[in-house]
Amino acid sequence: MNAETYPTPAEGWTCFHCGTHFAGNFRGWQEALHHFGENVQGDAWCQYTARQVRAMEDQLRRFREEDTPRDRYLHKIQAEHAVAVRRAEEEGYARGLRDAAEQSAIERESQKPCFACDPPASGAAATGEAQ
Numbered sequence: 001m002n003a004e005t006y007p008t009p010a011e012g013w014t015c016f017h018c019g020t021h022f023a024g025n026f027r028g029w030q031e032a033l034h035h036f037g038e039n040v041q042g043d044a045w046c047q048y049t050a051r052q053v054r055a056m057e058d059q060l061r062r063f064r065e066e067d068t069p070r071d072r073y074l075h076k077i078q079a080e081h082a083v084a085v086r087r088a089e090e091e092g093y094a095r096g097l098r099d100a101a102e103q104s105a106i107e108r109e110s111q112k113p114c115f116a117c118d119p120p121a122s123g124a125a126a127t128g129e130a131q
Contacts, residue, residue: 018046 012024013032022032035045048056062068066075 015044015046017044020046 010024012028013022013036014020015022015035020035022028022035037043037045
């Protein structure tokens with residue numbers, strides 16, 4: 001709160017809801033700030049029921065524990081995304097293994113001797129004997 005915009009009255013503040021008076025000194029200013037809150041749009045502390053205070057405390061606890069519906073939804077989509085990424089990685093790895101096996105088979109096939117192009121030598125020629 002800005003002291004120039006909201007000067008402290010010499011007599012202090014009085015809550016028109018509950019009649020509590022806050023002195024015009026620094027301590028009274030702190031107590032008034034706690035009672036009325038920093039937001040001028042909010043309600044004074046005396047306007048909340050015990051049930052409302054407990055509901056706010058519960059909401060704050062759930063927020064701190066990341067246990068709100070929004071948090072549950074975020075955790076759910078993060079988990080689904082992680083599963084989808086893992087599946088995509090596994091599919092890519094399996095595709096790589098499949099491609100490597102196919103390439104290996106092609107290379108083995110290309111390394112086999114071609115008898116049509118290079119017929120095996122017959123007995124005498126193979127042993128190096130002259131006829």
